[in-house]
Amino acid sequence: MTSRKLIPYYCTILAFIGMYTLTMLMPDYALGLHYKVGWSSTGRIPLHANIFIFGLVGVLLLINLLEMFSTNHDLFILRLLKSLFTILIVYIGSALVFYCLHTHVWNMYYADKEAPARVFLGTALLCCVVSLTTLDIVKTLLLQMVERTRIHQRIPAWLRFEPDIED
Numbered sequence: 020m021t022s023r024k025l026i027p028y029y030c031t032i033l034a035f036i037g038m039y040t041l042t043m044l045m046p047d048y049a050l051g052l053h054y055k056v057g058w059s060s061t062g063r064i065p066l067h068a069n070i071f072i073f074g075l076v077g078v079l080l081l082i083n084l085l086e087m088f089s090t091n092h093d094l095f096i097l098r099l100l101k102s103l104f105t106i107l108i109v110y111i112g113s114a115l116v117f118y119c120l121h122t123h124v125w126n127m128y129y130a131d132k133e134a135p136a137r138v139f140l141g142t143a144l145l146c147c148v149v150s151l152t153t154l155d156i157v158k159t160l161l162l163q164m165v166e167r168t169r170i171h172q173r174i175p176a177w178l179r180f181e182p183d184i185e186d
Contacts, residue, residue: 089179
């Protein structure tokens with residue numbers, strides 16, 4: 020596996036850990052949390068749910084879509100494992116940031132009764148598995164109608180996981 024195939028996953032990990040750090044360091048009024056009804060009492064929990072469930076899975080879905088159509092040898096299980104490990108590393112990295120900040124602001128690792136990070140992690144992993152399985156089924160249907168090289172030619176060279184592709 021080349022490093023060109025792993026760079027988007029590394030960037031995703033750094034971007035989401037950076038987003039978590041920024042949302043923890045910024046005050047509530049800068050994040051707009053005081054305008055949302057019910058969000059002021061729960062702190063950053065709904066914001067982190069949106070970022071770390073829907074945002075992370077959406078970004079990984081786009082990365083996998085690009086990887087599917089721009090590589091010669093595409094293995095579903097390898098893409099799935101890379102995505103699941105990316106989600107795990109993002110959550111572990113965010114937990115380390117929370118531990119180092121020593122903050123008592125309610126977020127996905129510090130809440131009233133129980134930290135919802137486990138629920139967020141399970142939901143993100145489940146959404147990732149379902150969306151990647153659906154994407155793989157759609158890929159087989161799409162490749163029956165259109166040649167892989169035609170799709171590959173439409174992807175810009177800097178976004179391709181492999182520069183050339185054979186059909």
